[in-house]
Amino acid sequence: MSTPAEVDPDDLRFADPDNPYLVDPDTAFADVSTLDADAAAAEAALLRAAVREHDYRYYARNDPLIADRTYDALFARLETLEDAFDLDAADSPTRRVGGGTLDALDTVAHAAPMLSIDQSGEADDVREFDARVRRAVGDVAYSCEPKFDGLSVEVVYEDGRYVQAATRGDGREGDDVTEQVRTIRSVPERLGGDPPAELAVRGEVFMPRDAFHDHNAERVERGEEPFANPRNAAAGTLRQLDLDAVAERPLDCFFYDVLGWDDGEARDDDGLAPSHPDTHLAELDALRSFGLHVNDRAELAADVEAAIDYRDRLAEEREALNYEIDGVVIKVNDRAACERLGTKARSYRWAFAYKFPARHEVTTVERIVVQVGRTGRLTPVAILDAVDVGGVTVSRATLHNPDEIESLGVNVGDEVRVKRAGDVIPQVAEVVTSNSDAPYAFPDACPACGSDVERDGPLAFCPNGLACPAQAERAVVHYASRGGLDIEGLGEESVEQLREAGLVETLPDLYRLHERRGELVALEGWGETSADNLLREIDASREPDLAEFLAALGIHEVGGATARNLARHFGTFDAVRDAAVAELVEVDDIGETVAHTVRDFFETEQNARVIDDLLDYVDPQPDDTDAGDALDGLTFVFTGSLSTSRSVAQEVVEAHGASATSSVSGNTDYLVVGDSPGTSKREDAAAADVPEIDEAAFADLLAERGVAWPPDGEA
Incomplete structure (x- = not known):
């Protein structure tokens, strides 16, 4: 293969010029099942070199060779190969994706003193x-x-x-x-x-x-x-x-x-x-x-x-x-x-x-407004007489929460010092001259819907949930985001436009857009094609996976990982919705605080009405994983080829309460060793005194606890 015109061989640091994944790479990869170990190892080596080169071009040179989406495809392929063929490499780019929790931060000596600068x-x-x-x-x-x-x-x-x-x-x-x-x-x-x-x-x-x-x-x-x-x-x-x-x-x-x-x-x-x-x-x-x-x-x-x-x-x-x-x-x-x-x-x-000089100036508070976030949190913001602070015109500054207002003693008409000393978000640092009798009285009612405000320590919240217009708009944005159901075409600006046109006020309104297609087509910047594309995307979201649906609802403290744990533990949406706090705390990584948050979300009358309406259009698909606890408390790591794929093995042990991790640590109970295993995990297991078992011993261990191996249809 000749060197691509876009690449100067002298500029390359990590990949050869004939690496097929440098310029215009073909991301229509062969199915992993068609590869043998040698072919997979060769492809992974090329991918590692290419990913390192793309990282170098992107970060050190600011001169990327490929689009972000293409990079993501190469990275995902490398992860797939390393997982399927146990191609461990200590310096692989895939080591960057995190995983695991440290017990504490150790202290280490520097190679040379790291002194300060006058x-x-x-x-x-x-x-x-x-x-x-x-x-x-x-x-x-x-x-x-x-x-x-x-x-x-x-x-x-x-x-x-x-x-x-x-x-x-x-x-x-x-x-x-x-x-x-x-x-x-x-x-x-x-x-x-x-x-x-x-x-x-x-x-x-x-x-x-x-x-x-x-x-x-x-x-x-x-x-x-x-x-x-x-x-x-x-x-x-x-x-x-x-x-x-x-x-x-x-x-x-x-x-x-x-x-x-x-x-x-x-x-x-x-x-x-x-x-x-x-x-x-x-x-x-x-x-x-x-x-x-x-x-x-x-x-x-x-x-x-x-x-x-x-x-x-x-x-x-x-x-x-x-x-x-x-x-x-x-x-x-x-x-x-x-x-x-x-x-x-x-x-x-x-x-x-x-x-540089510190960035702060004195100006006057003209008024104070309270913004409502997606989770109902109320944030006070000072609207200021515009002032130049370090070369930036500042007309708004956060006041954080009601307690901060009390601490500062700030109110409309006061002269305040606004700072940006390293701060991107302007803040009111202090009141210079008070022109008011008392601090600003934080409202007792939500400015968006009029509901009585509730306090949680220093924070204030609107309890009206998805029925609050401000929360509903942000909830729709989140529902359609990548962290939700990934409905393309429903970004923040689009949702705001649909709301202002009266087409979408709550989540169920998304699924009623078919009935108002003519109004959608008539909106500025839309038309027949974009409207139909959006409606197809919305239709495709009618049967979401349970975990994705739970994450899309935007329950405070319930992100993707917690949503997956809830789905795996309870299996159906109704079971999650009806779960008591005592049942919720039995789910991995859910404590009392999150359990009460989940329970409160579903018990809020306004949320319940919106969800009931939404379920007329959406059917969350049950998680059919058997959420048993026969292996509760055990942690497994797999290496080498088993009679079925390692991903299936991980699903089996996780379905019965165990954890399956990709690396060996002191918390690992067993390293399950299949055919042609890698060396690094076995070395780590020896160093951590983790017992190795082969697949037969693994099957016996599961059988003792009533778990079949291999699972039906996977032998």
Whole structure:
């Protein structure tokens, strides 16, 4: 196969130019059952290389070769092959999808100290830093780059393979976040190019602004507190012990410093390895060539005045960036000079952070409105006399909840300080001048439907459920989203248009659109084709899987995983709907709080009316999994080929109360070993003292507990 015109072989880091999955890949894959082990292994190797290359092109080069949908198809195929043929690979891109829960965060030592950087918002302090540098090593040039507002981490590679990640901690040691960082797709599992044998790099984990907004919107819709800013979101995510939750959050990482570079050769007089680049900007180029995500805004400044100009230019461009920065970092570019300058007890002598001014201004609260979310949560928002805050015109600021209003003592007419110091969501920081007699009186009735407001700690809710117009509109959006029944053509704007036209007010109205097709066709931007496409999509949702239907209803705290557990445990929608709290807490991962939430949702009279109406059009398909408990408390891992597929084996044990995981841990009870097993799971089992059993012993174990193996029709 000739090299595709779109790919320069010199640009490739992880794949050969003739890899068929680089450009215009054919995603009409052969059925897995037609492949033998060798063919599957060969295809998986090509897919791993291609996925690594696509990650590199997307994150490090910002120059993707394929569309996101095509990438997803390649990734899914790789997962299928690895699962079907037990093709374990420690550095496979599929290791990024999370899975499992850690017991705690261990503490690990850094490869080299992660020191802080002296900082100031005054130009004269930057000039003083320059004077100290020149007194010590003479005239120098500076590398300048954004100062990212995220969470600093050290990532270690050995022989080009990812081995460890840790937070900064106290600079000498930090929390081990190896598995959390592994889920970040811009952090490669394997380096390309020609990296040193041992490489420790410093990076900043962050959440892009657009992804932060989307994620916060989802949190608010679920009735959760939104993150105050992207930095809090990133920091909170990395310290999560639930790896599935980490993998679902849209984190990214920029790499910007070398902490350790060992190529196995003797170091020079300045303590640098022979292959170590001699300037900081050359270091960044090297990291980029290895496939690491490096920011593209770094520049060389001939002197300190040029560095100050760089900071001023970046301050003007700050708001256009898709990541948060709070200043710039100015570093001596020559690495030998940096080594001679050395460090102080807690900071580097060769770097200085020139900070931006804090983003806050004083303005007046013109009015306070209360917004209603999909779960009924009421959020107060201050409408402000528009003011420029750090280059952004701010006219609205969140007040979070009724308790926050009481704490601030804020009301209409007050002069308040609004801040955006690293915050994407403007907030009222304090009342500067009170022009009111008392704090704003939070309404006792929902502004959308008039129902009496209920309080849950600091939060306020409308209890009217799906009968509340504001909640109903958001419920329709969620019902049609990917997290619900995935009804194409029903996005937020479409639903709002249908509501304003009086066509859709509650969920059942979707299924009555057939009766009003003429009105739908007449809407601006629709027409015959788009209307019929939407109606076909709606028809296709009339017999959803039970788990998907439960998730689509938008019950607070019931996402996809909880919905699947409910469906598996109860089997039918009526059984879930009628379940008492005592029965709900018997479901995996459901505690008292979620159980009461589910019970309250179905007991709310307004919700019950809407659901009864909806069930005239929708027939959730029962989950026919036998939700027995004969294997309750056991955890199995499968490797090798069994008399039936591993997916069937997993379904059987899960149907009888056991767990089936993809990797061995100290919580695993049995590793079931079939024909031609992989080695990694067996090595992990030996290390964790997990017993191995073959398929015959597995069948005996199940038979002792009244479970047939192999299941009927699968022998």
